[in-house]
Ligand SMILES: [Ca+2]
């Protein structure tokens with residue numbers, strides 16, 4: 627441990643001049659006390675020294691320990707020094723996720739959109755006559771922050787990750803991938819994670835619905851992004867019986883496209899009725915089951931299937947040309 631710290635001190639000495647110069651320019655963007663161990667309202671190289679000093683001596687008398695957890699993992703350790711140096715060099719804290727993050731896999735780019743955590747009412751209210759029994763009762767759910775795909779997974783991305791395209795509607799790779807079952811999605815995600823070093827996954831059903839409703843920016847629409855389905859979705863009434871390029875209808879409050887319509891989207895959860903509905907925090911669905919959840923309606927469904935609370939259960943091995951996926955992270 628001590629040797630590692632000494633190496634860091636040496637590294638810092640080498641970096642001292644440019645780091646200090648860069649750091650000054652970035653102070654205006656900092657809006658928390660994290661990293662400001664010496665309490666001068668600035669995060670500079672001096673704070674790195676103060677943090678190292680504290681780690682070496684254990685003496686907290688001259689530092690603000692509340693500012694020392696630079697990677698926000700609940701402890702003050704050597705990796706906070708790394709996080710602090712990273713911040714001074716890059717201007718970004720590792721725990722601050724950008725609102726839209728772009729990833730590139732084998733030349734194909736896609737965006738993930740940050741959904742800030744919050745509490746919402748999941749499901750349909752008792753007086754919602756469009757809703758099926760399995761959308762009720764409405765219940766309160768609290769979610770931590772996560773990211774979700776700006777669009778459905780395209781055929782282009784699937785091809786880049788899996789080397790083949792199973793879709794029925796070919797001819798335009800910016801259409802959503804379809805004809806993939808729940809297990810195919812898991813294979814895709816494993817490959818994608820190997821290629822990116824990230825931990826992509828399917829969204830939970832609660833995450834999917836919160837995102838469809840616009841998260842904390844929700845305007846309370848019936849469909850994802852509006853009350854006029856034709857403006858926000860490809861569904862039976864306007865699709866000409868086929869999928870369409872992703873992101874060609876209007877996005878919802880979070881900037882997400884085609885949450886309603888185009889293709890149904892697999893969620894991670896097993897299917898069951900809403901029974902355990904008390905004070906849920908990051909619900910993962912039933913611990914076992916026979917069917918998985920899909921959400922959002924498709925080019926082939928009528929309007930009521932495109933409502934944000936609509937749920938459709940399917941065998942994990944079922945696949946068809948109206949069913950695809952969206953990533954979460
Ligand atoms: Ca400082």
Ligand SMILES: [Ca+2]
Pocket residue numbers: 694695696697698699700701702703705706
């Ligand atoms: Ca820490």
Ligand SMILES: [Ca+2]
Pocket residue numbers: 778884885886887888889890891922923
């Ligand atoms: Ca969709």
